[in-house]
Amino acid sequence: MVEDVVRTLGFLCLGSRLRRIGERLQADTQQVIDEAGLSIQAGKYPFLAAIDRSGPLTIGELAQAVGITQPGATRTIGQLLELGFVDMQPAPDDQRRRLVSLTGKGQDLVDHSKMVIWPRIAAAVADLCGDLDGPILEQLAAIEDGLAAVPLARRHAAKEEEA
Amino acid sequence: MVEDVVRTLGFLCLGSRLRRIGERLQADTQQVIDEAGLSIQAGKYPFLAAIDRSGPLTIGELAQAVGITQPGATRTIGQLLELGFVDMQPAPDDQRRRLVSLTGKGQDLVDHSKMVIWPRIAAAVADLCGDLDGPILEQLAAIEDGLAAVPLARRHAAKEEEA
DNA sequence: GAATGTTATATAACGCGTTATATACTCGCG
DNA sequence: CGCGAGTATATAACGCGTTATATAACATTC
Numbered sequence: 001m002v003e004d005v006v007r008t009l010g011f012l013c014l015g016s017r018l019r020r021i022g023e024r025l026q027a028d029t030q031q032v033i034d035e036a037g038l039s040i041q042a043g044k045y046p047f048l049a050a051i052d053r054s055g056p057l058t059i060g061e062l063a064q065a066v067g068i069t070q071p072g073a074t075r076t077i078g079q080l081l082e083l084g085f086v087d088m089q090p091a092p093d094d095q096r097r098r099l100v101s102l103t104g105k106g107q108d109l110v111d112h113s114k115m116v117i118w119p120r121i122a123a124a125v126a127d128l129c130g131d132l133d134g135p136i137l138e139q140l141a142a143i144e145d146g147l148a149a150v151p152l153a154r155r156h157a158a159k160e161e162e163a
Numbered sequence: 164m165v166e167d168v169v170r171t172l173g174f175l176c177l178g179s180r181l182r183r184i185g186e187r188l189q190a191d192t193q194q195v196i197d198e199a200g201l202s203i204q205a206g207k208y209p210f211l212a213a214i215d216r217s218g219p220l221t222i223g224e225l226a227q228a229v230g231i232t233q234p235g236a237t238r239t240i241g242q243l244l245e246l247g248f249v250d251m252q253p254a255p256d257d258q259r260r261r262l263v264s265l266t267g268k269g270q271d272l273v274d275h276s277k278m279v280i281w282p283r284i285a286a287a288v289a290d291l292c293g294d295l296d297g298p299i300l301e302q303l304a305a306i307e308d309g310l311a312a313v314p315l316a317r318r319h320a321a322k323e324e325e326a
Numbered sequence: 327g328a329a330t331g332t333t334a335t336a337t338a339a340c341g342c343g344t345t346a347t348a349t350a351c352t353c354g355c356g
Numbered sequence: 357c358g359c360g361a362g363t364a365t366a367t368a369a370c371g372c373g374t375t376a377t378a379t380a381a382c383a384t385t386c
Contacts, residue, residue: 204341206341206342231342231343231344232343232344232345234343234344234345234346235342235343235344238342238343239342257351257352258350258351258352259350259351259352260351
């Protein structure tokens with residue numbers, strides 16, 4: 001068995017480690033979505049949720065809302081356009097800005113997800129790390145170990161089952 | 164100002180959020196490395212550190228050690244080979260396995276980094292989040308806010324300056 | 327009102343992770 | 357020995373982030 005250097009090095013590799021855990025978590029989230037029969041990628045949800053919460057947004061606002069750069073937002077919105085979940089039209093007062101809104105199909109997906117899949121995911125993640133506390137490195141170790149022990153797709157909110 | 168949906172959605176977007184923070188942290192780390200005049204990318208350090216700690220390792224062991232998949236390790240090691248930091252030769256007993264070791268240049272880089280740059284990075288990250296405690300979402304918010312307020316490159320271990 | 331600067335989006339190229347698959351070597355067994 | 361199964365690495369293709377730069381529309385200034 002080889003030692004996990006990223007974990008061993010602690011603060012020195014915190015960036016790598018957060019990325020690694022984030023990727024793992026997102027892959028597990030994707031599995032939950034797939035098992036629910038939804039045809040959407042996990043990374044696209046924040047865009048749909050942003051529009052659902054705030055109404056039509058421009059590309060630039062979407063980039064800000066999901067915390068990525070503008071070219072990244074342009075690309076993902078392009079994909080959502082092709083998938084038919086959003087619609088885009090120039091802002092009436094400024095032809096440079098493009099207002100992105102949900103289509104009926106997109107709104108249906110959001111509405112369905114809000115009821116069925118988002119609570120499921122949030123509950124699974126809460127089960128994984130909702131009760132954690134203490135220094136961040138310890139929590140990250142607990143999250144990594146927790147995911148290895150029971151993948152996200154098999155988790156649900158901790159109830160009083162053991163009672 | 165647009166709301167940060169990833170932060171707002173909490174556990175639901177934890178994967179995206181960890182990735183995002185990890186990327187930001189790693190980019191800031193890169194800046195520290197660049198400012199120190201070193202010509203190496205932050206993401207390659209874990210590979211060098213793994214070999215430094217454990218001696219020559221195969222591609223597969225390196226992948227395990229840094230927590231990525233084998234093709235990712237193959238690629239990064241290919242780059243380190245081109246940069247002249249590592250050397251690769253078939254294992255004597257099994258021609259399938261390739262043992263990756265540090266070259267003199269690679270060892271020099273590691274030795275120098277261990278003295279000069281790694282402590283600097285670890286101290287900056289510790290300054291950012293070493294004293295944090297509590298639920299993970301709160302710590303992540305503190306880290307994001309902290310990075311926005313004072314980038315990693317301008318941080319150092321918190322001393323009793325305020326005394 | 328034409329030149330110039332600024333802002334919003336798009337495009338290109340790259341970094342670094344992934345999965346899927348090909349290839350080369352080793353091992354075990356008839 | 358030779359052949360099929362398994363293992364280690366390499367390659368290809370893609371996801372999704374980045375930076376740098378091009379283009380189009382608006383704003384300003386003389």
